[in-house]
Amino acid sequence: MEKIKMTTPLVEMDGDEMTRILWKMIKDNLLEPYIDLKTEYYDLGLQHRNETNDQVTIDSANATKKYKVAVKCATITPNAARMDEYDLKEMWKSPNGTIRAILDGTVFRAPIVVKGIEPCVKNWKKPITIARHAYGDVYKGTEMKIPGAGKAELVYTAEDGTQQKELIHEFDGPGIIQGMHNISKSIASFARSCFNYALDTKQDLWFATKDTISKKYDHTFKDIFQEIYDAEYDEKFKKAGIVYFYTLIDDAVARVMKSEGGYIWACKNYDGDVMSDMVSSAFGSLAMMTSVLVSPEGYYEYEAAHGTVQRHYYKHLKGEETSTNSVATIFAWSGALRKRGELDGNKELMEFADRLEKATIDTIESGSMTKDLALITTIENPNVLNSEEFIKAIAERL
Ligand code: NAP
Numbered sequence: 001m002e003k004i005k006m007t008t009p010l011v012e013m014d015g016d017e018m019t020r021i022l023w024k025m026i027k028d029n030l031l032e033p034y035i036d037l038k039t040e041y042y043d044l045g046l047q048h049r050n051e052t053n054d055q056v057t058i059d060s061a062n063a064t065k066k067y068k069v070a071v072k073c074a075t076i077t078p079n080a081a082r083m084d085e086y087d088l089k090e091m092w093k094s095p096n097g098t099i100r101a102i103l104d105g106t107v108f109r110a111p112i113v114v115k116g117i118e119p120c121v122k123n124w125k126k127p128i129t130i131a132r133h134a135y136g137d138v139y140k141g142t143e144m145k146i147p148g149a150g151k152a153e154l155v156y157t158a159e160d161g162t163q164q165k166e167l168i169h170e171f172d173g174p175g176i177i178q179g180m181h182n183i184s185k186s187i188a189s190f191a192r193s194c195f196n197y198a199l200d201t202k203q204d205l206w207f208a209t210k211d212t213i214s215k216k217y218d219h220t221f222k223d224i225f226q227e228i229y230d231a232e233y234d235e236k237f238k239k240a241g242i243v244y245f246y247t248l249i250d251d252a253v254a255r256v257m258k259s260e261g262g263y264i265w266a267c268k269n270y271d272g273d274v275m276s277d278m279v280s281s282a283f284g285s286l287a288m289m290t291s292v293l294v295s296p297e298g299y300y301e302y303e304a305a306h307g308t309v310q311r312h313y314y315k316h317l318k319g320e321e322t323s324t325n326s327v328a329t330i331f332a333w334s335g336a337l338r339k340r341g342e343l344d345g346n347k348e349l350m351e352f353a354d355r356l357e358k359a360t361i362d363t364i365e366s367g368s369m370t371k372d373l374a375l376i377t378t379i380e381n382p383n384v385l386n387s388e389e390f391i392k393a394i395a396e397r398l
């Protein structure tokens, strides 16, 4: 069989621990036999990040701006224990944070739906994609404990020295206050990423805040989304047959629970943090969750939603058998290859991505799966495979 050709490379960001092992198995068994794989390779494994003073992470993000599509393996975010384990020069920042800051993107997370792994919410038939605004609000908040009676105010001092003040509260005893902010430019980027992704995936877009209570803060989110929608996206949405729908956050939650799924739910930072855990656990597992960072300029970085599966890696190092689920990492590759194909007009590559996903889903639906899924499946007597056997079973079907 002749291999599928690629015209433009995609950016390959290798990673750490068990997912690094899966990464190689996926390339060897599922990609390279079929595709003349063209990638620009960046090793984001912690050892190499340390050797390059984390320059490799920055280089990989800049390469993503050049080639527009990247696929990333899970990586270690160092903590004190990793400082010793890898003898690090510095506690390097989270690569995902660094990449997100350079690409100014929004992360979209969607469950991979298969028969036999049923969502807890029985009317959810299609995936619900969560888009979380990843800047500001309570995550960049400033807080103060108020020891006793006194006046708390919000003060803004302009560059020319003029001031604007709002009373927060006249305290007559101890209490607490919190100040938080967001930036119009970041909200606008978030909005454009969401509108672009909705068009890309032909799904309705829902957005919700608490604008009835927060008449300036949350209302500004609502207004920026609406202004950008009216000016740039209304026609495109109508042409694509999709809808932009704004409602209050509590109304959105009620509607989500009763819906069939099949839309994108854009959330402010805190709502997205909370709701993405609710949606992912209700759909099954983090190992069945895709994640893509979309920049407002249209750069895409695909990855798995889970981490490096450290506990399995230590078993692997001891020579013990592992049964680690590679589905999310496989879908990171298929997502990136499909996007590469779309941008290059490479139909064969897009069709390959579809086939790879179908082979993966069919393997599970036929009863062959890793241990994490075997524990929650409704399929009777599942065939539990180890990490490598599962990938080989997919290869056979492919
Ligand atoms: P994790 O790697 O997601 O794993 C947590 C647990 O979830 C695992 O021990 C395993 O449970 C289960 N699990 C996760 N993915 C699985 C898979 N594909 N197949 C089967 N089981 C899976 O989270 P962590 O242990 O908290 O973090 C490990 C490292 O990953 C950390 O250094 C962290 O910094 C990094 N991390 C990276 C990213 C990223 O790059 N995007 C995201 C999160 C965390 P059992 O052990 O019970 O089988």
Ligand code: MG
Binding pocket: 273, 274, 277
């Ligand atoms: Mg969270």
